[in-house]
Amino acid sequence: MAALLATLFLFIPAALAGNGITLPLHRIALGENNLPENILSTQISVYNSNLFVYEVDVKIGNQTFPLLLDTGSADVWVLSGKCNDLEECQFLKTYTPTSSIVLADESFELNYLLGSVTGSVACDQMTLGAYQVSCQVFGMANRTQALHLGNNGNSGILGMAFPSVAAIGPATGVSFLQNIFSYLDEPDRYFALALGRKSGLDPTSSFSIGELDTAIASDFSGFFFVDVLKHGANDYDYWKIPLLSIKLEGHDLSLSPSLIPGAEHPIAVLDSGTSLVLGPTIDVKNFWDSFGDAARLNPVTAMWEVKCNTAITVSFALGSGDDDKMDFPLHPEDINWDSNDAGGEWCMGGIQANDKVNSGDWLVGDVFMRNVYVTHHGQNSTHRPAMGLLSMTDSGQAMEAFKKSRGVESTSAVIRIQQKPSDAMHPNVLYAISSGCGFVGGAAITLLVRVLQTRKMRIRTSLT
Ligand SMILES: *[C@@H]1O[C@H](CO)[C@@H](O)[C@H](O)[C@H]1NC(C)=O
Ligand SMILES: *[C@@H]1O[C@H](CO)[C@@H](O)[C@H](O)[C@H]1NC(C)=O
Numbered sequence: 411m412a413a414l415l416a417t418l419f420l421f422i423p424a425a426l427a428g429n430g431i432t433l434p435l436h437r438i439a440l441g442e443n444n445l446p447e448n449i450l451s452t453q454i455s456v457y458n459s460n461l462f463v464y465e466v467d468v469k470i471g472n473q474t475f476p477l478l479l480d481t482g483s484a485d486v487w488v489l490s491g492k493c494n495d496l497e498e499c500q501f502l503k504t505y506t507p508t509s510s511i512v513l514a515d516e517s518f519e520l521n522y523l524l525g526s527v528t529g530s531v532a533c534d535q536m537t538l539g540a541y542q543v544s545c546q547v548f549g550m551a552n553r554t555q556a557l558h559l560g561n562n563g564n565s566g567i568l569g570m571a572f573p574s575v576a577a578i579g580p581a582t583g584v585s586f587l588q589n590i591f592s593y594l595d596e597p598d599r600y601f602a603l604a605l606g607r608k609s610g611l612d613p614t615s616s617f618s619i620g621e622l623d624t625a626i627a628s629d630f631s632g633f634f635f636v637d638v639l640k641h642g643a644n645d646y647d648y649w650k651i652p653l654l655s656i657k658l659e660g661h662d663l664s665l666s667p668s669l670i671p672g673a674e675h676p677i678a679v680l681d682s683g684t685s686l687v688l689g690p691t692i693d694v695k696n697f698w699d700s701f702g703d704a705a706r707l708n709p710v711t712a713m714w715e716v717k718c719n720t721a722i723t724v725s726f727a728l729g730s731g732d733d734d735k736m737d738f739p740l741h742p743e744d745i746n747w748d749s750n751d752a753g754g755e756w757c758m759g760g761i762q763a764n765d766k767v768n769s770g771d772w773l774v775g776d777v778f779m780r781n782v783y784v785t786h787h788g789q790n791s792t793h794r795p796a797m798g799l800l801s802m803t804d805s806g807q808a809m810e811a812f813k814k815s816r817g818v819e820s821t822s823a824v825i826r827i828q829q830k831p832s833d834a835m836h837p838n839v840l841y842a843i844s845s846g847c848g849f850v851g852g853a854a855i856t857l858l859v860r861v862l863q864t865r866k867m868r869i870r871t872s873l874t
């Protein structure tokens with residue numbers, strides 16, 4: 411039987427005016443850590459030079475670690491000193507058990523598309539800003555495989571999705587998010603996230619719990635609210651909401667129906683742990699085909715590319731339905747990634763195909779999230795979980811900045827919206843077609859952009 415590590419939590423908000431806290435985030439480019447050069451493997455191709463992760467400092471026991479802030483998973487884990495694989499863990503800060511640790515008689519294993527992490531389950535004091543949980547359950551990773559954490563310098567992950575998707579489940583301990591939400595008064599039961607565009611300790615990024623970052627928004631008046639979609643009858647898994655359409659230069663691109671049984675609209679999972687926007691092959695092909703000659707599918711990498719000087723306005727319409735939706739414009743540099751290769755003709759596209767997204771239809775990562783200030787509200791007595799979105803991108807200004815950075819010749823692509831994917835096609839048929847297309851090269855890049863990709867997480871009780 412698993413020992414329950416849930417009972418010992420307590421928050422000690424030290425010197426707080428209200429209940430909330432606002433914390434800085436570090437934006438780290440893959441390969442931009444301070445590790446010795448030779449550790450940076452050739453995994454980091456030109457394509458990945460614009461992949462960023464957002465990290466927050468978390469103290470576990472008496473040691474502070476940069477953890478990847480991930481709204482697409484629900485566990486906390488950190489590397490332990492046992493992890494000494496050169497490629498995977500060396501030169502990263504690792505956790506050494508302190509006197510306050512409580513060990514569970516359990517091991518954990520998280521499986522990703524192309525890698526995994528294994529270790530044991532423990533609980534220790536965890537401090538985030540002024541919040542302290544006296545016994546927060548977490549995974550101590552003594553082995554990771556094919557994750558290459560050294561590329562971005564984080565020692566683990568802080569997962570902020572709903573507890574039902576945690577590998578270290580409720581029978582073992584209360585998730586960090588649940589601890590936070592049960593501490594906060596109902597009106598303050600939320601966290602807010604801004605993913606910025608500056609490197610290092612990014613002043614345009616912020617992570618708040620129980621309050622808004624007043625440097626970004628002083629109240630909720632400009633926010634657009636959408637209820638989080640349920641998983642099954644009465645449960646929540648991810649921060650997911652309907653994606654009603656994608657617009658190119660104001661033209662609606664209709665999307666193929668959701669593959670999730672019962673879903674009225676395609677489902678977008680907002681996920682700070684994914685760099686790209688990943689969607690169904692058929693829709694993503696339709697999107698890039700609209701660019702005509704200005705976009706191509708690179709046959710070697712199986713990634714969509716766009717002419718570097720192509721300036722396009724793309725927006726996502728999110729909301730509960732056609733009479734309750736809002737358009738959120740994306741900065742052109744999120745759609746057309748800077749190649750770091752001066753004079754290069756082809757740049758990587760920020761929207762890519764992947765049919766392995768099984769938590770929803772679209773995995774909407776940093777490419778979108780950099781364009782909104784987003785609040786994540788927990789369940790309270792009057793309302794189910796919801797998300798608030800505030801647009802942060804002025805499409806006119808963003809376009810001007812983009813054209814300036816890519817050179818005066820930047821051109822608007824001629825957008826030719828293709829016929830929409832036939833409504834007559836049953837979702838099962840769409841699925842068969844798209845998975846038949848294959849996606850060999852995609853797996854590798856997806857791993858780099860998404861640490862927690864597949865949901866085949868499991869927890870095993872060790873055989874003692
Ligand atoms: C953490 O605490 C342990 C004792 O529990 C001590 O040996 C160690 O030096 C401390 N480390 C830091 C960074 O304070
Ligand atoms: C890692 O931890 C697990 C669970 O405690 C254990 O089964 C395994 O032997 C450990 N591996 C190493 C290399 O220490």
Ligand SMILES: *[C@@H]1O[C@H](CO)[C@@H](O)[C@H](O)[C@H]1NC(C)=O
Nearest residue numbers: 596597787790792793795796
């Ligand atoms: C519950 O949360 C919603 C946001 O999801 C908020 O508008 C509402 O005021 C909260 N209810 C209470 C009683 O605080």
